[in-house]
Amino acid sequence: MKYDIVIIGSGAAGMAAAVTAAEYARLNNKKVDIVVLEKTGEDMWGGNSRYTTANMRFIDEERFDPNLEETFKKFSREKANMDHVKVIINNAVDTIKWLKSLGVRFENRTGRWIGYGLPRIGPVGGGLAVISALRKYAESIGVQILFNTTAWKLSLDDEGRINGVFVRDDRGRNFKIGAKAIVLACGGFEGNYEMLQRYIGREAINLVMDNPATPIHQGECINMALEVGAKTSGDFGNWHGSVQDVRSKAYRPRVDLYFFGILVNKDGKRFMDESGFGDVHDSFEVVARKIFEQPDHIAFIILDNKVTSIPNYKSLVHTDLPPITANSLEELGEILSREWGLNKDNFLRTVKEYNNAVQPGEFDPTILDGKHTKGIEPPKSNWALSIDEPPFMAYPVTATVQFTFGGLATDINARVLDSNNKPIPGLYAAGEIVGLYYHRYPGATSFLRALIFGRIAGINAVDYVTEEKSM
Ligand SMILES: Cc1cc2nc3c(=O)[nH]c(=O)nc-3n(C[C@H](O)[C@H](O)[C@H](O)COP(=O)(O)OP(=O)(O)OC[C@H]3O[C@@H](n4cnc5c(N)ncnc54)[C@H](O)[C@@H]3O)c2cc1C
Structure with missing residues (x-):
């Protein structure tokens, strides 16, 4: 031939x-x-x-x-x-x-x-x-x-x-x-x-x-x-990858809501500025890699009910599974601790510190709104809303490899x-x-x-x- x-x-x-x-x-x-x-x-x-x-x-x-x-x-x-x-x-x-x-x-x-x-x-x-x-x-x-x-x-x-x-x-x-x-x-x-x-x-x-x-x-x-x-x-x-629901077996179960909430690892701690890399297109690879550095390569996207009033927020959710939901942060911490090995005490402390650090300002999901936290490390530099309105939600996520x-x-x-x-x-x-x-x-x-x-x-x-x- x-x-x-x-x-x-x-x-x-x-x-x-x-x-x-x-x-x-x-x-x-x-x-x-x-x-x-x-x-x-x-x-x-x-x-x-x-x-x-x-x-x-x-x-x-x-x-x-x-x-x-x-x-x-x-x-x-x-x-x-x-x-x-x-x-x-x-x-x-x-x-x-x-x-x-x-x-x-x-x-x-x-x-x-x-x-x-x-x-x-x-x-x-x-x-x-x-x-x-x-x-x-x-x-x-x-x-x-x-x-x-x-x-x-x-x-x-x-x-x-x-x-x-x-x-x-x-x-x-x-x-x-x-x-x-x-x-x-x-x-x-x-x-x-x-x-x-x-x-x-x-x-x-x-x-x-x-x-x-x-x-x-x-x-x-x-x-x-x-x-x-x-x-x-x-x-x-280095590699390009995305943030996907670790529970799901569906086709590409991506969840990109991280910048409207916070990310915590199994130690119950935040590890990055969730909104510091901007638009979903510019950020998901960096976020995926950061998640991959965490214990067991897992993190939890923590959200509260306010996310559901963001128009079109579902365009950032492709998993077939609903989030883990609870009526209080205490209960959410309990579930994540029992089922995923999360350090609940650290988690509750992290959310409290984060909520106290959220600064006033207008939230606008269509721009990098500069609504930020003050006095915590890592900071959150945009879209910083407090997490205090039930129901509370968590997506356990990990990193994929899409191309090298x-x-x-x-x-x-x-x-x-x-x-x-x-x-x-x-x-x-x-x-x-x-x-x-x-x-x-x-x-x-x-x-x-x-x-x-x-x-x-x-x-x-x-x-x-x-x-x-x-x-
Ligand atoms: C889910 C997903 C979403 C993406 N989103 C975007 C996006 O929105 N915008 C963007 O610009 N890019 C995106 N990309 C990246 C983009 O799709 C790829 O970079 C591009 O399609 C690569 O084209 P390619 O022809 O180089 O490789 P491929 O399309 O991967 O083609 C390679 C081909 O070679 C074949 N092959 C491999 N090894 C051998 C072998 N030894 N012998 C014979 N055949 C072989 C494979 O079977 C395959 O058919 C995305 C990729 C994925 C997977």
Whole structure:
């Protein structure tokens, strides 16, 4: 079996690469055989792209977030490759136009979630609608997709050029697929506890897998690229995850009400400024990681009846289970102590100290209202309402891993670099497999960057296999 271009992974990056490569080859009268390899069956194809709502940082379809560069610098503490970020900024609006030309529709999502609402748009039908539109078009212009085909080793010729990839199929057969160029679009290593422990630490074994696609991401493609000399990039010790109800077995039982209440750990103590990181999009990853540092990786979101009068507060609750409810703080402490091992005395002291520290001021859930506490550590800097109106509620929550930050180093042409910053001939990468993020993830950027760099990889791979222009 032999192709010109083999794309590994059928998520946003892989399908964008496939469509763009096929379209570009056709427009330039170049004959290029393209195949997409996907490790799952048809029921699960598309990886994280299948499960994302795919929020994007746009004010509207024609205006991208003007603050992305600053946000990246701040969140990554100046570590992110700003050349890559500029590519995202410069291609953002065109990417939306391109998707619209393929039938994808967009909706404005700013303000859909309370907690001041950063600018957001997203595709109607989420990531699945996007990859389905791309797949339909790709197949109509001759791209083949091989399901149940897991790539596990790259093959190079004697001059160090890509000449194929070894795969296993669902019947356990091993074989080599010949290729002049390969696009790695296979995501990160969030489903691989050995790698999570290696890079994040031994406690990473306790991270909850975020969604059905998480375990699929075993990091084979990162490892096989490292084996042929690829350089790494991105923050291997950090990850993106969310705050989920530890009791629930439902699909992604998120609870993001933490900033309207307080968070206490099993010792009955607060451990962070619950509202210090702003909007739900900007804060949930930091909060999830902080919860993960607590005893048994658990915390309790403590709320009182006032939360139920916040309009649309349920947009921040996705668990199928009701909160643990009591008519007094004493009773809530009793239940949490009995069922979850909470230190009740500390808990009651913590709530009392917090209530005494709440300052007067107007509560407004639609802005960072500055309604704060005074004289306690950690402080609460916004949305500080006292917890004194029954019924009292608690959600026991933990942290998930949704995707990892560490990956391969590429240049802005999506070429995978070696340790001397030279491209490995014929090897391209796009999407989550590329290490771009450090420390904190600037929310609603990952799907878009997968599409943008997938397209760039597609064009450069075609040039490489037809003219070897890109080397
Ligand atoms: C629940 C959820 C919500 C999210 N929300 C947002 C959001 O609102 N905005 C945003 O920008 N981003 C969001 N993200 C992140 C975003 O979805 C991803 O960053 C993006 O979709 C990644 O695309 P990708 O193509 O790089 O990887 P994926 O979509 O994960 O695709 C990788 C593909 O490679 C396949 N694969 C893996 N290993 C192999 C192998 N060895 N051989 C063959 N195939 C292989 C996988 O099966 C998969 O199909 C979210 C992610 C999740 C899970």
